[in-house]
Amino acid sequence: MTHLHMLKSYVYHGLTAGPKLVVLGAVHGNEVCGPMAIERVMRELDSGELVLQRGQITFIPVTNPLAHAKNERNGERNLNRNLRPNALPHDFEDRIANMLCPILEQQDVLLDLHSTTNPPGEPFIMLGPENNEGDLSPFSRAHEEEALAVRLGPKRIVEGWLETYADGVKHRLANPNISANARAQMLSTDPSYGVGTTEYTRAHGGIALTLECGQHSDPQAPEVAYQAIRNTIAHLHLADVTPPPVQTEFELLKLTQVIDRNDPADAFVKTWASFDHLNAGEVIGHRADGSVVTAPSAGYILFPNPAANPGNEWFYFAQASERLIDGMIASR
Incomplete structure (x- = not known):
C-alpha cells in the first residue's frame, strides 16, 4: 500500500495575484463528501468550465490516506487533534502533520470539509473566535471569517470550539477515572488537544472554517461541500463568477x-x-x-x-x- 506513504496535493495558480485558498477533504477517513466535491471542482478547473483568474487554490482530497483506506475516522489517531509538526513522529498522523502543517502555514484561507456520524444531518459551520489578544487563540481576522461563513450556504453556525477544549483538558487532567497509559489518552490531556486544521491555520495568520456537510451517507452532503467550495472561490474573487448570496437568517x-x-x-x-x-x-x-x-x-x-x-x-x-x-x- 505504497500510496499510504505520501500525501497528494493539487495546486492551481491564477496568473494574477490573489488570496491563497486550501480545501481539505477526508481529514477523517470515512467522511467522503469532501473528496467527492473537491474532485468535482478539479474536473471543472481542468476542463476550463471554471477558470481560476487570480490567487491560488490547493486541494487535498484525501488528507488522511490511512484512515481513508480503512474507511474509518482515524488511521492511528485523530488527525484533527494535536495538529503540529513533530520532530520525532510517533504515528501515521504525526507524519501527515509534518507534511500538512507547512502547507497550512502558507494559506490565507482554509475550508475543511467534514461530515457527521449522528443525526440530524443538517449542515453547520464551525467558526473561530472573535478578535482577541488572549493567550489561547489570539485572532484579528474574525470579520473576514464571519463574512465567508455567511456565504458558504448553511444556516447553522457554531463557535467556542477551542475554549471548550481547553476547559475539557483541565477537567481531564483532574479526573481520577482516566488512565494515562495509552498514547491517545496522553494526547487528550495535552494542552494542544483542541488544535486541528482550523486552529493551526489561524495561529499562522489565516482564516479557517470547518464545514460539517451532513451525515456521512447523506447524498446531499457532497452537494453541500461542492457549493461551499464554489461559494468560497466566488467570495474570494479567485474566479469571475457570480458572488454568493449572504445568509441573513442563521442560527x-x-x-x-x-x-x-x-x-x-x-x-x-x-x-x-x-x-x-x-x-x-x-x-x-x-x-x-x-x-x-x-x-x-x-x-x-x-x-x-x-x-x-x-x-x-x-x-x-x-x-x-x-x-x-x-x-x-x-x-x-
Missing part, C-alpha cells in the same frame, strides 16, 4: 462545556442527536455509579458519542450565542 450557537465519558458503563438515557434541545436540569445520562448527568441550563446537546472511550468526549453542551456575525444578529 448561532456557542459551545460552553464538554463532558467526558468516565467509564464504559456510563450511558445516555436515550439516543441523542446533535442539536437536540435540552431543558435546564434535564437528565442526559447516568454514570456507572448511578449518578445523573444533567443539562446545566437550557441549551443543546452536540456530538453525542455513546461509544466514546473513557476519558474522552462524551458530548458537548451549547447555548444560543449573542455574538454579532458580519454585523448581523442570529435569528432565534
Whole structure:
C-alpha cells in the first residue's frame, strides 16, 4: 500500500495575484463528501468550465490516506487533534502533520470539509473566535471569517470550539477515572488537544472554517461541500463568477462545556442527536455509579458519542450565542 506513504496535493495558480485558498477533504477517513466535491471542482478547473483568474487554490482530497483506506475516522489517531509538526513522529498522523502543517502555514484561507456520524444531518459551520489578544487563540481576522461563513450556504453556525477544549483538558487532567497509559489518552490531556486544521491555520495568520456537510451517507452532503467550495472561490474573487448570496437568517450557537465519558458503563438515557434541545436540569445520562448527568441550563446537546472511550468526549453542551456575525444578529 505504497500510496499510504505520501500525501497528494493539487495546486492551481491564477496568473494574477490573489488570496491563497486550501480545501481539505477526508481529514477523517470515512467522511467522503469532501473528496467527492473537491474532485468535482478539479474536473471543472481542468476542463476550463471554471477558470481560476487570480490567487491560488490547493486541494487535498484525501488528507488522511490511512484512515481513508480503512474507511474509518482515524488511521492511528485523530488527525484533527494535536495538529503540529513533530520532530520525532510517533504515528501515521504525526507524519501527515509534518507534511500538512507547512502547507497550512502558507494559506490565507482554509475550508475543511467534514461530515457527521449522528443525526440530524443538517449542515453547520464551525467558526473561530472573535478578535482577541488572549493567550489561547489570539485572532484579528474574525470579520473576514464571519463574512465567508455567511456565504458558504448553511444556516447553522457554531463557535467556542477551542475554549471548550481547553476547559475539557483541565477537567481531564483532574479526573481520577482516566488512565494515562495509552498514547491517545496522553494526547487528550495535552494542552494542544483542541488544535486541528482550523486552529493551526489561524495561529499562522489565516482564516479557517470547518464545514460539517451532513451525515456521512447523506447524498446531499457532497452537494453541500461542492457549493461551499464554489461559494468560497466566488467570495474570494479567485474566479469571475457570480458572488454568493449572504445568509441573513442563521442560527448561532456557542459551545460552553464538554463532558467526558468516565467509564464504559456510563450511558445516555436515550439516543441523542446533535442539536437536540435540552431543558435546564434535564437528565442526559447516568454514570456507572448511578449518578445523573444533567443539562446545566437550557441549551443543546452536540456530538453525542455513546461509544466514546473513557476519558474522552462524551458530548458537548451549547447555548444560543449573542455574538454579532458580519454585523448581523442570529435569528432565534
